[in-house]
Ligand SMILES: NC(=O)C1=CN([C@@H]2O[C@H](COP(=O)(O)OP(=O)(O)OC[C@H]3O[C@@H](n4cnc5c(N)ncnc54)[C@H](O)[C@@H]3O)[C@@H](O)[C@H]2O)C=CC1
């Protein structure tokens with residue numbers, strides 16, 4: 001599909017439905033020209049891109065949604081399938097094209113294009129293939145939407161967020177990676193399940209790499225305002241370090257398990273990315289563990305500019321700040337190790 005297809009005034013049989021005799025509504029005022037449309041572009045219309053697109057649509061987040069993919073037929077099929085749900089959804093103009101001009105004027109560009117893991121493969125293994133794609137994807141995105149915020153989802157997400165930052169020339173507050181927003185949701189789900197409470201009442205962060213070297217901040221966990229570890233200590237209730245490690249391992253293994261069962265992960269990352277899109281476009285100023293330029297925070301001062309997940313304040317301007325959570329010595333040292341792992345991978349890129 002070459003042209004960007006959206007709404008059309010041509011009805012069945014080529015009848016021009018815009019003819020005044022067919023108009024069911026008589027206008028009483030000219031169309032409003034004051035409000036500015038909000039627009040999200042999703043690059044990559046695969047499992048992840050489409051899960052994000054459909055979550056954005058159901059949550060009424062934007063006026064316009066543009067999809068870009070390298071496969072024209074698949075892309076047009078996905079676009080039509082979403083457009084056919086128009087009667088059940090808030091009104092959103094949906095466009096799709098292989099041409100990046102369809103993304104013009106986007107407030108937020110979400111990049112999901114690229115290779116994904118096969119069962120047992122690590123995220124870092126995807127690096128070379130996806131860096132090559134990013135060289136084709138990021139420059140045209142920024143050309144058509146110089147004011148946009150870039151949200152990177154493709155893996156390995158931390159290193160690719162760094163790559164996108166370098167290729168885009170955008171300030172670092174406008175380039176973020178979905179990072180451990182997803183891992184933290186998995187963590188909160190497991191804790192909530194264990195305690196039989198609602199995951200939304202569990203505050204808990206996974207930080208560092210979205211991957212095998214991620215760090216669970218046990219000291220950050222609170223449920224309904226009760227800090228869990230200090231509560232257990234005060235009550236002299238013993239907890240096994242191994243039990244905590246087991247829960248973290250379950251978080252790290254989550255993606256591998258889902259991939260080995262259904263081939264890919266999609267729904268949770270769909271909600272995670274839509275959750276970030278809402279915070280950005282609606283200026284929610286919520287704190288999310290997302291991949292940000294980490295230099296200078298939590299003693300991460302390696303020579304490299306590393307992106308990894310830290311609890312960041314997110315709003316219309318992108319990353320507005322990074323929170324200063326008190327970490328234990330062990331958590332700090334694990335976070336620095338995670339930064340080192342990412343820096344070592346980045347060093348191979350020569351960017
Ligand atoms: N950060 C996170 O938490 C998560 C990241 N992912 C990552 O998201 C990425 C996508 O995963 P899936 O959607 O499952 O893969 P998929 O294979 O279903 O979709 C990838 C899409 O990218 C498109 N594509 C490839 N090259 C392109 C180019 N140059 N321009 C535009 N489109 C292009 C393909 O045609 C395909 O439709 C993978 O890297 C995966 O590892 C997946 C889940 C969670």
Ligand SMILES: CC(=O)C(=O)O
Nearest residue numbers: 123155182255265269
């Ligand atoms: C694939 C991936 O990165 C995830 O589901 O966490």
